[in-house]
């Protein structure tokens with residue numbers, strides 16, 4: 215029998231995350247304080263984030279950062295996640311390519327987001343915080359932080375993008391099961407929310423707006439820290455656990471990726487699977503392509519500009535050197551809520567600028583076609599976000615079929631779509647808008 219899954223024992227859960235900043239020849243440009251226009255400091259960042267995450271954010275020298283033992287312990291509830299050879303999909307596509315996926319949907323909340331929620335909640339608690347707050351789009355990050363907060367005994371308040379709050383009631387319920395307080399954003403509970411609702415009474419919400427609200431709450435509330443699920447460099451750092459495991463698992467499969475693919479919202483799951491492999495490209499000249507898959511409706515990497523921009527709508531965050539569509543960009547209501555964000559993280563933006571990685575954009579209809587083919591051939595219903603990675607993997611596999619080359623394709627299955635069935639319902643009933 216051919217081997218389908220490559221699994222690692224719990225003892226092989228990595229003990230350190232990989233900090234790619236240390237190995238980059240051209241470092242990301244610094245984030246700037248919007249008032250002074252000077253690089254932000256740990257002291258400034260730690261006014262809203264935990265001190266440890268603020269340090270990790272600005273660490274450009276240490277390539278390896280220790281994972282706290284208690285975080286590893288909670289990682290063991292679902293990690294190491296399996297690496298799977300997609301024989302079913304290969305057969306359906308009749309491609310000579312070897313397709314592998316790293317299955318992050320096995321986490322208790324169904325996506326990769328828990329990989330960073332656990333350390334972020336842990337550091338907040340360790341530093342004496344009582345509360346955490348955040349924003350969430352589709353609800354994946356909010357669910358992850360709600361659960362991690364429960365584990366470490368923190369109160370959690372989540373601002374959920376209004377359109378998702380309405381379209382995805384079950385994700386809201388998941389957060390509530392773990393005891394979080396969930397508010398649709400924009401809300402009247404913050405200055406930022408009030409301003410936006412006054413200007414646009416029918417505002418459907420966006421991640422940028424919800425971030426503004428959460429940051430404001432963290433600033434105004436003693437003992438309350440803010441945690442972010444994507445974009446920031448410390449989040450990418452935590453997510454490298456995905457690629458570090460995948461590297462060992464590819465070795466078990468006696469294979470190595472020619473192309474690594476992940477969907478792209480702010481860049482955390484992409485960074486997570488790609489950076490450990492990119493290390494070999496940067497240090498040893500290993501030839502691998504890295505492709506970020508983004509929605510045509512929110513194409514920051516393929517159509518955005520490299521510039522200094524805010525991470526949120528109200529302009530509360532530092533200025534981030536990023537590929538951006540503009541911090542007031544209002545993306546169409548695609549179902550991949552986790553990809554409806556205007557900008558890319560600073561590290562990924564620099565790597566993109568330097569040609570170390572590439573990006574592809576995919577219209578919504580193609581992503582669901584890909585998701586259905588994957589579900590039929592591999593038995594897992596993917597999250598609408600993950601469907602973007604699958605769509606690009608299928609494009610690559612079809613290219614291999616045309617050229618007859620048996621390349622090795624690795625993609626990250628960032629989450630399952632079992633709480634996104636309303637989106638599949640629209641697709642199946644022929645009512646899905648394409649948003650080219």
Ligand SMILES: *Cc1c(COP(=O)(O)O)cnc(C)c1O
Pocket residue numbers: 325326327354355443444445477478479480481482483484552553597599600628629630
């Ligand atoms: C949040 C999310 C994404 C996008 O976020 P990144 O930071 O770009 O990884 C992708 N897939 C799923 C399932 C998500 O929940």
